Amino acid sequence: MDTVDIVVVGAGLAGLSAARTLRNAGRSVVVLEARNRVAGRTFGGFLRNGVPVELGGQWVGPTQDAVLALVDELGLETFRTHDEGDGLTAYDGTVTRYADETFGLPEASAAEVGKLLAEIEELASTVDTHAPWETDGAEDLDRQTLDQWLTARTDDTLALGFLRLLVPALFSAESPELSLLHFLFYAKSGNGLDTLVATTGGAQESRVVGGTHRISERMAEELGDAVRLGAVVHTIVQDGDGVVVRYENAAGGGGGAVAARHVVVAIPPMLAGRIRYSPPLPALRDALTQQIPAGSVIKFQVGYPTAFWRDTGLSGFVLSLDGEVGVVLDNSPEDGSCGVLVAFVEGAHARRAAELGPDGRRKLVVDRLVAYFGPAAADPFDLVEQDWTAEEFTRGCYGGRLGAGVWTQFGRALAAPVGRIHWAGAETAETWNGYMDGAVRSGYRAAAEILEILAAEQG
Numbered sequence: 001m002d003t004v005d006i007v008v009v010g011a012g013l014a015g016l017s018a019a020r021t022l023r024n025a026g027r028s029v030v031v032l033e034a035r036n037r038v039a040g041r042t043f044g045g046f047l048r049n050g051v052p053v054e055l056g057g058q059w060v061g062p063t064q065d066a067v068l069a070l071v072d073e074l075g076l077e078t079f080r081t082h083d084e085g086d087g088l089t090a091y092d093g094t095v096t097r098y099a100d101e102t103f104g105l106p107e108a109s110a111a112e113v114g115k116l117l118a119e120i121e122e123l124a125s126t127v128d129t130h131a132p133w134e135t136d137g138a139e140d141l142d143r144q145t146l147d148q149w150l151t152a153r154t155d156d157t158l159a160l161g162f163l164r165l166l167v168p169a170l171f172s173a174e175s176p177e178l179s180l181l182h183f184l185f186y187a188k189s190g191n192g193l194d195t196l197v198a199t200t201g202g203a204q205e206s207r208v209v210g211g212t213h214r215i216s217e218r219m220a221e222e223l224g225d226a227v228r229l230g231a232v233v234h235t236i237v238q239d240g241d242g243v244v245v246r247y248e249n250a251a252g253g254g255g256g257a258v259a260a261r262h263v264v265v266a267i268p269p270m271l272a273g274r275i276r277y278s279p280p281l282p283a284l285r286d287a288l289t290q291q292i293p294a295g296s297v298i299k300f301q302v303g304y305p306t307a308f309w310r311d312t313g314l315s316g317f318v319l320s321l322d323g324e325v326g327v328v329l330d331n332s333p334e335d336g337s338c339g340v341l342v343a344f345v346e347g348a349h350a351r352r353a354a355e356l357g358p359d360g361r362r363k364l365v366v367d368r369l370v371a372y373f374g375p376a377a378a379d380p381f382d383l384v385e386q387d388w389t390a391e392e393f394t395r396g397c398y399g400g401r402l403g404a405g406v407w408t409q410f411g412r413a414l415a416a417p418v419g420r421i422h423w424a425g426a427e428t429a430e431t432w433n434g435y436m437d438g439a440v441r442s443g444y445r446a447a448a449e450i451l452e453i454l455a456a457e458q459g
């Protein structure tokens with residue numbers, strides 16, 4: 001059995017950031033990754049013409065300082081998301097074009113949305129992102145679902161529909177599936193709802209040249225043979241002296257074990273709950289892992305010979321209350337060699353679309369793009385899809401969410417180490433929770449926890 005200072009479970013952004021930090025601090029590490037690739041939820045793909053497209057996490061933006069600094073350190077570059085031109089909003093069977101802040105909603109509904117968003121921002125500003133359960137009035141905020149709060153606030157059905165649409169766009173889950181406290185926490189952790197939904201000046205501002213998977217690939221290159229692919233961790237045993245992390249080979253044919261002083265588990269909490277621990281995890285931690293399900297999303301990258309929508313002054317941005325494709329953005333390459341629309345089928349729509357089969361989904365997506373952009377959208381040269389709920393080692397996206405009562409009853413177990421086991425992953429971040437930036441920060445936090453303990457042990 002190999003022996004190192006720290007074993008890291010999961011070679012996504014969180015695990016690799018932790019491993020790299022620990023290695024740079026002079027500690028020996030092994031990273032065990034179940035898939036035969038690194039990058040987890042930032043998987044990259046290609047269109048038929050060779051243009052790289054992001055099948056998972058893709059945008060970075062201002063205040064995401066950890067991931068932006070990492071991109072820079074690793075010698076990668078970013079470029080701006082195309083955001084010029086008018087947006088489209090689809091509702092009540094029509095597609096409305098707009099160039100202002102109204103999202104194409106009628107004046108009264110736009111004002112109602114504005115009023116509710118301001119109320120959300122104000123409430124969110126009161127949340128303690130370090131310990132959400134200690135927020136003033138936490139019990140009350142956590143007792144209700146976001147949907148209960150919204151429906152009690154407005155009887156403008158269009159405004160309500162619009163705000164409900166933002167929820168799958170951010171969580172790939174529906175508004176009854178998360179608590180008001182979780183929504184407020186998430187908004188504050190990402191610098192406010194305005195930042196979360198904005199392209200320029202917000203979370204969708206930029207992309208990484210070549211794709212975000214390159215961040216993980218570069219870190220894995222630095223770590224060399226410390227990263228073991230195809231190693232599915234199934235058991236973690238700890239005692240006073242250290243941990244033993246056991247894995248099976250994904251390809252079959254046995255497995256192995258690595259002994260270490262500490263382990264960082266950098267996988268989504270729900271998957272962390274499927275590992276066997278000896279001694280068993282405290283009941284609070286185990287119960288928590290049963291209550292952070294991820295949402296459902298199928299992401300489509302649709303390639304056209306040109307970004308034809310730009311010719312008529314459209315930005316490519318669509319929000320739709322009608323049909324399955326709720327959000328669309330221009331995802332064309334920086335060099336303009338072709339046009340790409342990225343389309344998201346989220347939440348309840350994704351669960352239904354998963355049953356259609358690839359041809360049915362292709363038709364569903366292309367038909368909606370035609371409804372938004374006209375007949376020129378009918379004939380893409382390629383369409384690449386990624387269903388994240390079908391992925392054994394992710395099981396849903398964008399990340400785990402907390403339903404009513406979960407933060408206040410179980411939240412304190414989310415990032416608190418259990419003996420020699422330290423938790424990382426985007427879900428454990430207090431800043432940019434659920435985002436690539438949060439994943440990187442969580443890796444740094446877990447590494448810092450361990451380095452502090454090891455330094456203290458050395459006297």
Ligand SMILES: Cc1cc2nc3c(=O)[nH]c(=O)nc-3n(C[C@H](O)[C@H](O)[C@H](O)COP(=O)(O)OP(=O)(O)OC[C@H]3O[C@@H](n4cnc5c(N)ncnc54)[C@H](O)[C@@H]3O)c2cc1C
Pocket residue numbers: 009010011012013014015032033034035038039040041042055056057058059060231232233234266267268271297299388393394397398399424425426427434435436437439
């Ligand atoms: C469609 C989509 C769009 C998104 N858009 C954005 C965006 O635009 N901007 C943004 O910032 N974020 C976005 N995100 C979220 C972002 O991608 C994630 O928050 C981030 O990548 C999570 O990183 P992580 O390291 O915490 O987890 P993961 O990337 O999930 O890494 C966990 C790793 O652990 C491995 N693993 C799981 N179980 C085991 C096991 N038993 N043994 C060994 N290994 C195991 C997995 O294979 C995986 O590689 C998006 C996500 C998706 C899916």
